[in-house]
Amino acid sequence: AQSVTQLGSHVSVSEGALVLLRCNYSSSVPPYLFWYVQYPNQGLQLLLKYTTGATLVKGINGFEAEFKKSETSFHLTKPSAHMSDAAEYFCAVSRRGNTDKLIFGTGTRLQVFP
């Protein structure tokens, strides 16, 4: 069975600092991997995804994530945090090539201080 682990339920950074949100997955085969962002009182917005090809994927708002098969990780990074990045971030997986459900991690709440 697939699962997702997000280390750190809360991450706080200063504006301009590096953002690193951790995600590890468990799957018998490399799955599709996603990061979703949820701003307060809003729905889920796709930030970026990895399906195949280049392991470093770029998303919206300057975020990127790198798929590392050997580490079963898909950590999300942004070089310089902005106040508007404050939100809840969810890592998710689904089975490759399938219309299977998404399995979400528990989420990481990012706070950005001025």
Next chain:
Amino acid sequence: EPEVTQTPSHQVTQMGQEVILRCVPISNHLYFYWYRQILGQKVEFLVSFYNNEISEKSEIFDDQFSVERPDGSNFTLKIRSTKLEDSAMYFCASIRDRGASGNGYTFGSGTRLTVV
């Protein structure tokens, strides 16, 4: 950009009452999902729906829950007799077809259900 539309955005209901949450998936999408998020917790899968039948359901999706696609556009989630623990944000999602899951699922903005 096409959107998944959910109504209402917020619903308050009394315990024991029936509620119907409505979703309009993207028009050319064929696979539909409901997820829920209890306040402060992770997003959980409830049910998937394809070709007018349930493809998969979680253990949360018990006999109190049902889904329906009553016409060509709406996709509904019915909770027959609501309980306090059904209070949550409910998200509808859709994807186009079997090869599209790698494009990511499109989520609606959610319906916040409050059971009092």
